[in-house]
Amino acid sequence: MTGSQKDQVIILGIETSCDETSAAILVDGTDLRSHVISSQIATHQKYGGVVPEIASREHSLHLQPVVQQALDEAKVGFSNLSAIAVTHGPGLVGSLLVGVSGAKAMAYAAGIPLLGINHLEGHIYANFLHHQDIEFPFLSLLVSGGHTHLILFEAHGQYQVLGQTRDDAAGEALDKVARTLGLGYPGGPQIQKVAQEGDAQAFKFPRAMLEPTSLDFSFSGMKSAVLNTLNSAHMRGETLRVPDLAASFQQAIVDVLVRKALMAIDQTGVKTLLLAGGVAANRLLRETLAQTLAERSVRLVSPPPLFCTDNGAMIAVAGYYHYLAGDYAPWTLNAVPGLGLV
Secondary structure: OOHHHHOOOEEEEEEOOOOEEEEEEEEOOOEEEEEEEEEOHHHHHOOOOOOHHHHHHHHHHHHHHHHHHHHHHHOOOHHHOOEEEEEEEOOOHHHHHHHHHHHHHHHHHHOOOEEEEEHHHHHHHHHHHHOOOOOOOEEEEEEOOOOEEEEEEEEOOEEEEEEEEOOOOHHHHHHHHHHHOOOOOOHHHHHHHHHOOOOOOOOOOOOOOOOOOOOOEOOHHHHHHHHHHHHHHHHOOOOOOHHHHHHHHHHHHHHHHHHHHHHHHHHHOOOEEEEEOHHHHOHHHHHHHHHHHHHOOOEEEOOOHHHOOOOHHHHHHHHHHHHHOOOOOOOOOOOOOOOOOO
């Protein structure tokens, strides 16, 4: 190890919560030296969604090669690492166990700290990799396949969940509707692609807002409205345009997300909103938020689309701040599939 490397904080981040095996090497919180992702999308597409048993098996096959590639590309070895950060929840239990077990073994053998990272926190911290000037306090709108949250951050490690979905997450609803429309997996990107050829005003799907001041979300009724529309048309012998259905449903999802985000901004008075999670890559959501927030002089921060989906870099960034705080995980760290933010 060189003298300069001794003074650096070098984190290996590992992500295996669902169907992406990913590892990254991050130096001093912002210098991403390597980033490797082994995707299982092609494997699961034939089933229309992620098969947990297959996902965990694929992680077992690819974790070691992915980690080694990340180390090689960054030109470092285990002896150069300051710590290893790994997702330990939420996610698929089998997938999580592969990552956690591997990270524990690597960290113990190398004699370095282990950092247990909440997958949701990782998504939010992906923004810190690309925007070093983020100031507290800020709001985060976290929108993914399994979660939809509005979170107020006062400082690193100090946050409060202001609202979350009471049923389906936004990404989950998009996936289910995409499957119903025969668009395949993953659903969100397919909905976005087809919607470009559709009329977002063709169908008036509901926008569930719940109680007047509530920051919680509900998307199951919106999903059911699409199914009911399709069933009614089938009974009448009608054929509906899929692009119109996709565009109208996507618009309804985005409308609710934006309106709830604005409510949270009004209630808290913050001037920065961080967008995070897989659905954060949705073009309509990003463009609508950018325009709406600019009118209110509120800053929108979002990572590049590649870093919206599951990746090891976001885990390494979150791990960096845990490392600085001395928040190390015990060797008894385990997978927690239902891990919450608080």
